[in-house]
Amino acid sequence: MILITDVVNSPVGYALLHLILSQKGHEPVRVMATSHDHLSQEEGFEPIVASYYDLPSLDRALKGVDTLLISTFNLFADYRSGYVNLLHEAAEAGVKKILFISSVGRSDSVSLPMRENRETEMCIRACGIPYVIFRVNILMENLPLFIGTDQQHGIYYPAGNGRVAFVSVHDVADAIFPFVSGCTTMENRVYTLSHEVTYSFQDIAVKLSPYYAGGVRYESVDMSLYRASLSQLKLPDDTVVRLCSVAKAISMNSYDLSDYTLKKLLGRHAREAQLQQRIRHWFSQKESAPLLFGGQLTMLGDYLRGMHNRL
Secondary structure (H helix, E strand, O other): OOOEEEOOHHHHHHHHHHHOOOOOOOOEEEEEEEEOOOOOHHOOOEEEEOOOOHHHHHHHHOOOOOOOEEEOOOOOOOOOHHHHHHHHHHHHHHOOOEEEEEEOOOOOEEEEEEEHHHHEEEEEOOOOOOOEEEEOOOOOHHHHHHHHHOOOEEEEEEEOOEEEEEOHHHHHHHHHHHHHOOOOOOOOOEEEEOOOEEEHHHHHHHHHHHOOOOOOOOOOOOOHHHHHHHHHOOHHHHHHHHHHHHHHHHOOOOOOOOHHHHHHHOOOOOOOOHHHHHHHHHOOOOOOOEEEEOOEEEEEHHHHHHHHHHH
């Protein structure tokens, strides 16, 4: 039995779930969900309502589980204490392998989600269960969460000239899938999943410009303006701080990490040739044609508010 902690808000968890379900005779899959999620067992997996902070529900979720995939997206909230509960219950339940979707970043990064992930990695190493950790760079599919979905009037984000080795969730899921399915059995390893080529937000603007009559302009706005814009979405102060920390980390080139591990795991070149096509698909959507995320259509502002309401 495979337990996935998040598929509704985690692009990697969502993509891996569907890769598993596409295989004939696949191992049974269970997915942690909240009471607000609309997941159906008819889709080929077992949804189970569970919370990191409710130990009896974790016991039910982990019963009979061999492989635990921790895919929860921590951009908006700190899950460290919940992960401690999950790892303790996983050890008690006899889980045989843990896979953790972490994030890349330099050791001195100011990104709060990245620093929290490093602490979680240490907890995983200490829990005694064989593990594989995947440090994933920023997904190109998640870019609208940072700078919106309508670039007709320009890209405004406080990233300066910072560069990011964006990766596609499809490549990441393809690379991780053999570890989830048991086809690859390496244990107690850390893999960095990043692209060989890095891009600035100016590069993104250039790639989008052919699709807009007036071109696309990138302006690195002041952090105070970005913070004020986030506050207008009525997000809690701690979430605003988290998002600002990621923007600051990008501006400091914490995600400017070229790496060939993804290419090696895939056995082919990561989809650099498809970068422009994918960016156009995600970014040419206007605000009235909302963002596709986790299998559901959601406006950017509504998504951010919805994430807060789920916490």
